[in-house]
Each structure stands twice: as C-alpha cells, then as structure tokens.
Amino acid sequence: MPKRAHILICAGAACISAGEESFKSALEKELKNANIFEEVKIIETGCFGTCDLGPVMVIYPEGIFYIHLKPQDAKDIVQEHLLKGRIVERLLVKEVELKKPLPNINELPFFKNQVRIALRNVGFIDPLNIEEYIARDGYSALGKVLTEMKPEEVIDEIKKSGLRGRGGAGFPTGLKWELGRKAKGDEKYIICNADEGDPGAFMDRSILEGDPHSVIEGMLIGAYAIGAKKGFIYIRAEYPLAIKRLTYALEQAKSYGLLGENILGTDFSFDIEIRIGAGAFVCGEETALIASVEGKRGMPRPRPPFPVNSGLWGKPTVINNVETWANIPEIILKGANWFSSLGTEKSKGTKVFALAGKINMTGLIEVPMGITLKEIVYDIGGGIPGGKKFKAVQIGGPAGGCIPAEYLDTPVDYESITSLGAIMGSGGLIVMDEDNCMVDVAKFFLSFTQDESCGKCVPCRVGTKRMLEILDKITDGKGEMRDLEELEELAKVVRNTSLCGLGKGAPNPVLTTLRYFRDEYIAHIRDKKCPAKVCTKLIHYEVIREECKKCSICFRNCPVGAIFKDYDGTYVIDQEKCTKCGICFQVCPFKAIKKE
Amino acid sequence: MAVKLKISEYAKNEIEKILEKFSGVQGSLIMILHAVQEKFGFLPKEVLELISEELKVPLSEIYGIATFYSYFRLEPQGKHVIRLCMGTACYVKGAADLLTALEQMGLKEGKVSEDGYFSLDLVRCIGACSMAPALMIDEEVYGKLTPNNLKKLLEDFRKENP
Numbered sequence: 229m230p231k232r233a234h235i236l237i238c239a240g241a242a243c244i245s246a247g248e249e250s251f252k253s254a255l256e257k258e259l260k261n262a263n264i265f266e267e268v269k270i271i272e273t274g275c276f277g278t279c280d281l282g283p284v285m286v287i288y289p290e291g292i293f294y295i296h297l298k299p300q301d302a303k304d305i306v307q308e309h310l311l312k313g314r315i316v317e318r319l320l321v322k323e324v325e326l327k328k329p330l331p332n333i334n335e336l337p338f339f340k341n342q343v344r345i346a347l348r349n350v351g352f353i354d355p356l357n358i359e360e361y362i363a364r365d366g367y368s369a370l371g372k373v374l375t376e377m378k379p380e381e382v383i384d385e386i387k388k389s390g391l392r393g394r395g396g397a398g399f400p401t402g403l404k405w406e407l408g409r410k411a412k413g414d415e416k417y418i419i420c421n422a423d424e425g426d427p428g429a430f431m432d433r434s435i436l437e438g439d440p441h442s443v444i445e446g447m448l449i450g451a452y453a454i455g456a457k458k459g460f461i462y463i464r465a466e467y468p469l470a471i472k473r474l475t476y477a478l479e480q481a482k483s484y485g486l487l488g489e490n491i492l493g494t495d496f497s498f499d500i501e502i503r504i505g506a507g508a509f510v511c512g513e514e515t516a517l518i519a520s521v522e523g524k525r526g527m528p529r530p531r532p533p534f535p536v537n538s539g540l541w542g543k544p545t546v547i548n549n550v551e552t553w554a555n556i557p558e559i560i561l562k563g564a565n566w567f568s569s570l571g572t573e574k575s576k577g578t579k580v581f582a583l584a585g586k587i588n589m590t591g592l593i594e595v596p597m598g599i600t601l602k603e604i605v606y607d608i609g610g611g612i613p614g615g616k617k618f619k620a621v622q623i624g625g626p627a628g629g630c631i632p633a634e635y636l637d638t639p640v641d642y643e644s645i646t647s648l649g650a651i652m653g654s655g656g657l658i659v660m661d662e663d664n665c666m667v668d669v670a671k672f673f674l675s676f677t678q679d680e681s682c683g684k685c686v687p688c689r690v691g692t693k694r695m696l697e698i699l700d701k702i703t704d705g706k707g708e709m710r711d712l713e714e715l716e717e718l719a720k721v722v723r724n725t726s727l728c729g730l731g732k733g734a735p736n737p738v739l740t741t742l743r744y745f746r747d748e749y750i751a752h753i754r755d756k757k758c759p760a761k762v763c764t765k766l767i768h769y770e771v772i773r774e775e776c777k778k779c780s781i782c783f784r785n786c787p788v789g790a791i792f793k794d795y796d797g798t799y800v801i802d803q804e805k806c807t808k809c810g811i812c813f814q815v816c817p818f819k820a821i822k823k824e
Numbered sequence: 825m826a827v828k829l830k831i832s833e834y835a836k837n838e839i840e841k842i843l844e845k846f847s848g849v850q851g852s853l854i855m856i857l858h859a860v861q862e863k864f865g866f867l868p869k870e871v872l873e874l875i876s877e878e879l880k881v882p883l884s885e886i887y888g889i890a891t892f893y894s895y896f897r898l899e900p901q902g903k904h905v906i907r908l909c910m911g912t913a914c915y916v917k918g919a920a921d922l923l924t925a926l927e928q929m930g931l932k933e934g935k936v937s938e939d940g941y942f943s944l945d946l947v948r949c950i951g952a953c954s955m956a957p958a959l960m961i962d963e964e965v966y967g968k969l970t971p972n973n974l975k976k977l978l979e980d981f982r983k984e985n986p
Contacts, residue, residue: 241951245958245965279954427911427949465858465895466947506854506893509948523851525892541850584913584953591954622912658912672915676948682892787928809924814972 232267240275243282254299258306274438276351277592293333294319346554350438361441369557382453388564390576395549398642407536408454411544418459425509426625429656431580432550436470440477446553509680528728571597575641585658602636616661624653627733629740665762666745673737688731691722703763707753775820782812902943907960911949914957925971
C-alpha cells in the first residue's frame with residue numbers, strides 16, 4: 229500500500245540530546261489515535277546537519293521541514309498537516325530578515341548552498357537499513373569495480389579525480405593507493421581513521437552514524453585496488469552510537485555477501501574489524517594509530533618508512549579517514565571528471581565542515597572547495613547571534629589557526645588556508661565573536677595539545693609546556709614584552725623539530741593569534757587588560773553605587789563572602805577576597821555590577 | 825613485592841570469559857581493557873595483575889597502556905558521573921565558568937565528591953555543540969548551561985535521584 233506520507237526524523241546525536249526520542253514516541257501515539265499509523269512511514273535518519281534547530285523532521289512528499297519539536301507538537305502535526313493538509317506554521321524555520329516562514333527544506337539557505345557528496349545519504353536514509361543504501365545506488369560502485377575494472381584502473385580513476393585526504397593533511401589519495409599497491413608484501417591492510425579527536429568537530433561521527441555503508445563500500449573498493457584482505461576501522465570510544473551503527477552495518481553487509489569470502493561471486497575477499505580507541509588525541513596520527521590498533525601505547529614513530537610500505541604489523545597499510553572513504557563510491561559511479569569539475573585547481577570536490585561556536589546555525593555542512601569563509605559563516609551559517617561582531621574563525625582544530633575578519637574572503641582550499649598559517653584540518657570550524665579573548669583561545673588549544681602530547685619527543689613534550697607557561701604568565705597579568713619574541717621563537721622550534729603532526733601543528737593557534745591579534749597580547753602585557761574581559765586575573769567587578777537597589781541578591785550569592793553591606797545599605801565587593809567568579813555580575817537584576 | 829589481594833571467584837570467571845573471547849585476536853589488549861572496564865567500571869589493580877599473569881604480558885606494559893589512554897580509569901567513580909565538555913565550541917561559550925561553578929560546589933576534576941555521589945570528568949567534545957556549553961550526567965546531555973542553572977540542575981538531580 230502506498231503511504232500517505234514519509235516522515236524523516238533526524239536521529240543524529242544532537243537531536244537525540246534535544247529530545248528526539250520522546251517526540252517520536254508522541255508522534256507514533258498521535259498517529260495511532262488518528263488511525264493513520266499504517267499509512268505513514270517514519271524513518272529515523274542520520275544527522276540533517278541543522279543541529280541548532282533540533283529535534284527536526286521533514287514530511288515528504290511535500291518536503292516540509294519542522295524544527296524545535298516537542299512531544300506536545302505531535303498532535304498538531306498529525307491533525308493539521310497529515311489529516312487536513314495544512315502546514316503547521318509555528319514549527320517552520322523563519323527567515324531572519326524577511327520574517328517569513330520557509331516551509332520547504334530545499335528553500336533554506338542552509339541547504340541551498342551545499343553540495344553533498346560524502347553526506348549524500350546522511351539525513352535521507354535509515355542508517356540501519358542496508359536496503360535503503362542500496363536503493364540509492366549503494367554498493368553499485370563496488371559491483372562496477374569488481375566486474376568491470378582492474379585495480380590499476382580504479383587507482384587511475386581516483387588519481388584523476390584529484391581527491392585528497394580529508395583528514396587534514398591533504399595527501400593525494402590515488403597516489404597513496406598506488407604506493408600501497410606497488411609496496412611488496414604478502415599481506416596488506418586497509419585502515420579507516422575514525423579517531424576524530426578535534427574538539428568541536430563531528431563530521432566523521434555524523435557520516436558513521438548516518439551512512440555507515442558508504443564508508444564500508446569505500447574501504448572495499450580501496451582494498452580491491454591495493455590488494456588487501458583485511459581492514460580495520462579505528463573509532464573513538466566516545467562515539468558509542470557510531471560504534472553501534474557501524475557494527476550493525478558490518479553484520480548486515482556480511483549477511484548480504486558484501487563482506488567476507490568471494491564478494492559478489494568474484495574471487496575478491498575482504499573483511500573489516502572494528503578497533504575502539506581509548507581517548508588519546510595523538511592516535512589520529514597514522515603511525516600512532518597503527519600502534520594503537522596493535523594494542524600498544526599510541527605513540528608515533530619517525531617516518532620513513534611510511535605506513536604504505538611498513539605499517540600495521542610491519543605490512544603495507546593504507547590509511548584514509550572516514551570522509552575520504554565515503555567519497556570513493558561516488559567518484560567511481562559518477563566518474564573522475566565529474567568530481568574534478570567541483571572545487572579549485574588543486575583542491576577538488578567538496579569538504580564537510582562542522583560549524584560551531586558563536587554562529588546561528590550550528591551544524592554539519594558540505595560545501596564545494598573554493599567557497600569563501602564568508603559564504604560559510606554568513607550565507608550558510610546565518611551569521612553571528614545576538615548582534616555581536618565577528619572576530620575570528622578557528623579552522624583545523626588544535627593544529628589549526630585563527631583567521632580574522634579581513635581574510636574572510638579567502639577561498640576554502642588546502643593551499644589558501646595554509647598560506648594564512650592555519651590548516652584545512654579535518655573540518656572543524658569554530659566561530660568566535662568579540663567576547664572571545666584570542667590569547668585565552670590560544671591558551672585553550674595549547675593546553676589541549678600539551679595535555680595530549682604523548683611525551684616521546686622533547687620539542688613537543690617540553691616545548692609546548694614552556695609555551696603554555698608563557699601564555700599563563702601573560703593572562704595572569706605578569707607578562708613582559710620580550711615574552712612575545714620568546715613565544716614566537718619557541719613556537720618555531722616546536723613546529724620544525726617535533727616528531728609528528730601533533731607537535732608540528734601545536735604552535736599554529738599561538739602563531740596565528742600572534743600574527744592577527746597582536747594588539748590583544750600587547751593589551752594583556754602592557755595595559756594589564758583583557759579587552760574581551762575573559763582572563764579573570766585581569767578583570768575586576770565593582771558595584772555601581774548609584775544603580776544598586778540594595779536587594780542583597782549579590783550578597784546572598786557570593787560563594788566566598790566577598791560582598792558586604794556599606795553604611796548606606798548598598799553593597800560593596802571586597803577586592804581582596806573576590807575570586808572573580810562573576811556570579812554577582814550574572815545574578816544582579818539591575819545591572820548594577822560592572823565588569824572591567 | 826606487593827601484597828596479593830584476593831579477587832572474587834565471580835570476578836575471576838568474568839575475566840576468564842573476556843580473555844577467552846579475545847584469545848587469538850592480534851593486538852587485543854586495548855579491547856580487553858575496554859571489556860574489563862565495562863564490566864567493573866574501572867580497572868582494579870588486582871584485575872590487571874590477573875590479566876598480566878594470564879596473557880604472560882608484563883604488568884608494567886599493561887599499566888603503561890592503561891595510563892596512556894585517558895579513557896581508562898584506575899579508580900572507581902562516583903555514583904553519578906558528570907562529564908563536563910571542554911570542547912572548543914563549549915569553551916568559547918563559557919565552559920570554563922561552569923568548571924569554576926562546579927569547583928565551588930566542591931567537585932574536582934577526576935575526583936569523587938566527599939559523599940561519593942558525583943565524580944567529575946573533563947571531556948573533549950561530546951558532540952552537543954549546538955547546545956554548548958553542555959555536560960553529561962551519566963548518559964544524559966544537558967545543554968545551554970550557565971553557572972546559575974547548573975547549580976539548580978545539580979540540586980534537582982540530587983532530589984530526583986536520591
């Protein structure tokens with residue numbers, strides 16, 4: 229029986245956290261009450277990408293997009309939309325400027341400006357149903373490769389497409405495969421790097437949760453091309469939902485004869501095993517990752533030999549990240565020429581980004597290479613909330629850099645981003661506004677890398693520590709001007725002499741903020757002021773006597789008893805006792821406390 | 825030599841089962857530790873000693889792995905675990921203020937509160953960037969927090985889960 233409607237509900241992690249499950253059960257109940265449960269098909273999909281609006285859903289055939297759903301909205305959706313055919317206007321996205329509701333999912337600027345290759349199925353199919361993946365041409369690229377193409381032809385096609393590693397470094401994928409194919413060894417391995425450690429990045433997780441088969445198919449094609457029989461997916465333990473869906477997808481693929489012995493009746497055999505990480509950022513580095521798959525401490529080693537020649541258990545190993553693998557089937561199906569028609573001269577195709585921070589539309593997007601940062605932040609991301617001023621966008625995670633407003637017209641491609649001192653990275657884009665202190669941001673990233681340094685090489689282990697001490701000194705108001713030179717010098721040594729990418733990239737947030745926001749450092753050092761009012765040692769709170777209504781809320785909330793009543797009944801902060809926690813500032817209903 | 829502590833028959837059996845499941849799997853030590861931690865909530869010293877004996881792997885090597893990875897814990901946790909997200913998105917939206925607030929409530933990173941009710945872990949990105957700043961209490965995510973509503977959240981949580 230044809231269905232009255234198909235309802236796609238986003239079951240990405242953000243929507244689940246926002247209450248997707250309780251909404252879904254309310255919707256099912258209302259459908260049953262209205263006696264149309266059998267006529268409507270509900271599909272829980274992967275992440276739509278509009279994480280800020282969650283929980284969200286789309287009703288097809290019309291493509292009506294509803295947001296911020298609560299269990300009590302289920303009744304209106306069933307009674308009004310599904311039974312009477314009237315759109316529930318209050319649940320639609322309102323376009324910010326025109327204030328007019330946008331009912332159709334394809335009209336939203338957020339979706340309109342995207343090109344989805346790696347995310348082609350994420351948010352459209354039920355990730356737990358292999359049939360839905362197959363219905364969208366899933367596994368036909370594998371069929372094509374196994375029956376019509378020689379391994380060398382596959383490699384040529386990937387080389388021609390211009391695909392570069394999406395994990396961050398941008399090494400040409402086809403070339404890596406060719407080296408893997410040519411490497412001598414009785415056994416070869418394929419690894420999928422799903423150790424997405426950058427804080428604030430969730431691209432790979434969304435692909436694994438929303439379309440796990442695309443990664444499995446990509447790995448199968450890669451295995452055929454280089455001649456591997458065994459593959460591993462190394463995934464973070466912090467991603468339980470992705471692990472669950474991936475495990476399920478692997479079993480499904482096995483039962484369909486798409487993994488295991490004699491795949492699709494050919495003599496090609498391949499199997500995939502999951503290995504779970506245990507919380508070490510450095511394991512995103514390929515040699516460290518290999519050590520971890522082997523069950524050891526995840527410490528990197530010098531290269532060469534590169535993993536393509538001597539990787540897992542000393543055998544030739546090709547490692548690509550999740551997004552790279554997800555691109556492969558589509559390139560095989562639509563051809564290298566189609567793929568290379570997207571993007572710029574040296575960076576082809578698309579890139580997935582996780583947009584977060586001070587931006588209206590936090591979420592997951594996929595855009596063609598060459599799009600400008602401005603288009604991402606304003607056209608797709610909807611700009612900065614609360615009328616605040618844009619300050620910087622941090623790209624590339626802890627090894628990346630902060631790009632200021634004057635470079636917002638920079639096209640997103642590997643070379644342009646690198647020329648600004650940042651890196652493309654795996655796709656985390658964190659937007660910062662005027663309330664963020666760039667010295668503090670640099671300190672945040674450096675304390676992250678310092679903490680995650682494995683300790684094997686001296687520049688990274690000791691160098692990042694010394695750099696962090698200098699930053700601490702500056703934010704404590706004890707900085708001297710010569711600290712800046714020392715910081716720069718140290719940063720260069722750490723960058724040039726560290727063993728692996730973690731240490732080499734660790735100074736980037738410091739170097740870029742020094743390059744673009746030097747005045748902020750100088751304000752901290754010379755004026756002993758934090759312009760963004762973030763660094764606690766450099767700010768102080770005071771009661772504005774004229775504004776104080778003597779309500780005593782600050783007095784009652786101060787956790788350290790630093791507020792006392794003055795002779796006239798107004799309150800005063802004892803600066804000696806004050807720990808600058810800011811609670812008084814937040815609780816004062818009359819804005820009678822100033823922060824300087 | 826360290827004094828040998830007793831380990832219950834039940835625990836011993838469970839560990840044997842885990843080891844059996846992974847026997848023959850190349851490089852399975854991390855997976856074994858995952859399974860043990862899932863079972864016991866942390867990695868007790870006695871258990872690590874047992875694994876060392878059974879697998880004929882030096883205890884130092886196992887300890888090296890257990891301490892290298894932040895996911896493994898050598899101490900038990902509180903009754904309820906707070907995981908404060910220190911990912912970039914949460915940080916730029918004020919996660920540091922939340923940490924200060926939690927510390928003022930007597931919680932310390934990596935430690936169990938005096939009454940054993942809460943323990944606090946700082947984690948990197950729980951993927952709830954759209955709800956930043958966020959934290960998890962056990963498996964539940966709470967977002968868009970301020971020091972004020974956080975205080976209320978924990979008070980309410982205690983009332984609802986005595």
